[in-house]
Amino acid sequence: MVRSDPVDTLRRHGLSITAQRLAVLRALARRPHGSADAIVEQVRAEINVISRQAVYNALGTLTEKGIIRRIQPAGSPAIYENRVGDNHHHLICRTCGKTVDVDCAVGKAPCLKASDHAGFQIDEAEVIYWGTCSKCLGAASGIRDQAIPRRNLKVSASKTEPKRNPI
Numbered sequence: 001m002v003r004s005d006p007v008d009t010l011r012r013h014g015l016s017i018t019a020q021r022l023a024v025l026r027a028l029a030r031r032p033h034g035s036a037d038a039i040v041e042q043v044r045a046e047i048n049v050i051s052r053q054a055v056y057n058a059l060g061t062l063t064e065k066g067i068i069r070r071i072q073p074a075g076s077p078a079i080y081e082n083r084v085g086d087n088h089h090h091l092i093c094r095t096c097g098k099t100v101d102v103d104c105a106v107g108k109a110p111c112l113k114a115s116d117h118a119g120f121q122i123d124e125a126e127v128i129y130w131g132t133c134s135k136c137l138g139a140a141s142g143i144r145d146q147a148i149p150r151r152n153l154k155v156s157a158s159k160t161e162p163k164r165n166p167i
């Protein structure tokens with residue numbers, strides 16, 4: 001997806017162009033799916049003196065205008081991204097929180113058609129696939145692999161130590 005220039009984006013949405021809004025948009029273009037605190041860190045790297053509240057305000061305004069999207073995974077801080085309006089979903093690692101975009105599984109937003117809308121006018125369907133990322137899967141199997149020899153080592157060490165020590 002071609003991202004337009006942050007200045008144009010703000011202008012198109014009738015927002016005044018401020019340093020903090022631009023910095024937030026640039027931060028999200030560089031690294032999407034950041035928490036508000038992660039974005040504060042990135043914005044501070046660009047604009048030295050900026051309050052946390054100023055960044056929060058910019059995030060709030062940009063979200064309200066639909067320029068960025070706020071996702072609230074259960075049990076995690078909200079994350080933000082600049083890819084909006086395409087009904088894409090997310091894969092989130094339960095271990096490290098790594099978040100990856102996934103295109104809608106069935107094409108053009110059909111998951112907005114709930115089997116029973118209960119009188120609601122639905123405008124968004126949020127799908128999060130929870131699991132464990134490949135890196136964390138690798139680390140977990142690595143820990144398991146290490147645990148076995150370590151336990152064996154202890155056993156053999158306690159057996160050999162008393163013999164070794166007198167020598």
Ligand SMILES: [Zn+2]
Binds near residue numbers: 094095098
């Ligand atoms: Zn992970």
Ligand SMILES: [Zn+2]
Binds near residue numbers: 032083088090100102
């Ligand atoms: Zn995303």
